[in-house]
Amino acid sequence: MSRPEDQLPPDLYYNETTSKKYDTNSRIKNIQAQMTHRALALLNLKSPSLILDIGSGSGLSGEILSSIPPPIGPHTWIGADISASMLAVALEREVEGDLLLADAGQGLAFRPGTFDAAISISAVQWLCNAESSVETAEGRLKRFFESLYIALKRGGRAVCQFYPRDDRQKKMVSSAAIRAGFGAGLLEDGQGTKAVKVYLVLTVGASGDITGVVDGMDGVEVEDGRKRGGKKGVKNTRRDEITKTKARLERKGRVVKATTKYTGRKRRIQF
Amino acid sequence: MKILTLNFLTCARKACKPQATSFPLHPADSTLEIQESDLNIIFLQNILPRLDWPALISITTELGLPGLQAEPPEAEDLVVKEGGAKAEGEGMEVTEKSEESEKEASQLGKDLHRLLIETTIQEGKLMCACCGHEYAIKEGIANFLLPSHLV
Numbered sequence A: 001m002s003r004p005e006d007q008l009p010p011d012l013y014y015n016e017t018t019s020k021k022y023d024t025n026s027r028i029k030n031i032q033a034q035m036t037h038r039a040l041a042l043l044n045l046k047s048p049s050l051i052l053d054i055g056s057g058s059g060l061s062g063e064i065l066s067s068i069p070p071p072i073g074p075h076t077w078i079g080a081d082i083s084a085s086m087l088a089v090a091l092e093r094e095v096e097g098d099l100l101l102a103d104a105g106q107g108l109a110f111r112p113g114t115f116d117a118a119i120s121i122s123a124v125q126w127l128c129n130a131e132s133s134v135e136t137a138e139g140r141l142k143r144f145f146e147s148l149y150i151a152l153k154r155g156g157r158a159v160c161q162f163y164p165r166d167d168r169q170k171k172m173v174s175s176a177a178i179r180a181g182f183g184a185g186l187l188e189d190g191q192g193t194k195a196v197k198v199y200l201v202l203t204v205g206a207s208g209d210i211t212g213v214v215d216g217m218d219g220v221e222v223e224d225g226r227k228r229g230g231k232k233g234v235k236n237t238r239r240d241e242i243t244k245t246k247a248r249l250e251r252k253g254r255v256v257k258a259t260t261k262y263t264g265r266k267r268r269i270q271f
Numbered sequence B: 001m002k003i004l005t006l007n008f009l010t011c012a013r014k015a016c017k018p019q020a021t022s023f024p025l026h027p028a029d030s031t032l033e034i035q036e037s038d039l040n041i042i043f044l045q046n047i048l049p050r051l052d053w054p055a056l057i058s059i060t061t062e063l064g065l066p067g068l069q070a071e072p073p074e075a076e077d078l079v080v081k082e083g084g085a086k087a088e089g090e091g092m093e094v095t096e097k098s099e100e101s102e103k104e105a106s107q108l109g110k111d112l113h114r115l116l117i118e119t120t121i122q123e124g125k126l127m128c129a130c131c132g133h134e135y136a137i138k139e140g141i142a143n144f145l146l147p148s149h150l151v
């Protein structure tokens, strides 16, 4: 099976068509939701936090952060993504997070100690492919992890779920994180199966290997992200979906943006 | 882009990062829009110590927004003081909600929510005072991609 990372750079791979397809695929939605809940459990946050979502895409992962009920949530998030098309889908979705067009491989531009925590769901493997001949994968990983380390507050954690091509790549990513100063541990769900999910758990302030920390987390309950399933076979348009979500939030007494002719419209961001 | 985010962003250029003038970025030609959202007072109290208050003052001035107090507030200033205006709440049944989430926002808390979370820059640009680089904002999204020779 050929990996998307080997075909095209991420901003070209996630073009308008692919971004749309990605965002409307319910299987993908469920998996991303589950993995985000898992990452959140590993972050172990206790109260509403400021979270960075690297490779936030169409907002499938970020949406989960906004949906955590009090007293632990809801969290506020800032998403960074290299694909303008993915970000356009996130805009259509009217996600609550703030969005940036940025290449994590160039490093992030946040003040020291900005975030309580960070997540990255299914994105970091993209950094292992150099975008051009003047760059190296090692250089991109270095800039990413060093800037992430700075952007997190002391004692903060980051959890990156990613799809390493092989053991060598897994090692390359985790050692880049450790070199940037993080304490790092790898956790694998479904080890040895085709559906294995790799989580790199990073801490600021504890250095070296934190396998012990991660071991202790093994029993963490994984929340099921599949509760918003809806009836099978009924296909909703994006506009329907947004209107429904708004109605639900409104019933809970929340202030939502008025539904207008712009709701769920197609967006194009052209830089 | 939320004003909250602007309070945390520096110039992305490597050469600028050590320079004090690479923060804050300066908004220009901005189109602002209010996007209403739930007030989350615990969140505001959480990030309050992390705000760069002088930068926030200069950003709001540059955007022509209402002035802020000169001194940064304390977490307790964001909620209505205990035993004060909240007398009518007494004797009401205690819900299962934690005490924290029952905190009532003060006017300052509401104002800060409006400024940091609900006020957004939809169109415009952000300028680095150190190198002069301009980051475009379109549909509320700032473009932080750099040409590779500036990374």
Ligand SMILES: C[S@@+](CC[C@H](N)C(=O)[O-])C[C@H]1O[C@@H](n2cnc3c(N)ncnc32)[C@H](O)[C@@H]1O
Pocket (backbone or CB within 6 Å): A010, A011, A014, A032, A054, A055, A056, A057, A058, A059, A060, A061, A080, A081, A082, A083, A086, A102, A103, A104, A105, A120, A121, A122, A123, A126, A127
């Ligand atoms: C599989 S999607 C995951 C999106 C989202 N986190 C989710 O869970 O649905 C991977 C995302 O990573 C983004 N990405 C890839 N390389 C990136 C980079 N260097 N900087 C920022 N984002 C990147 C892609 O554009 C894409 O939106």
Ligand SMILES: [Zn+2]
Pocket (backbone or CB within 6 Å): B011, B012, B013, B016, B022, B128, B129, B130, B131, B132, B133
């Ligand atoms: Zn600069």
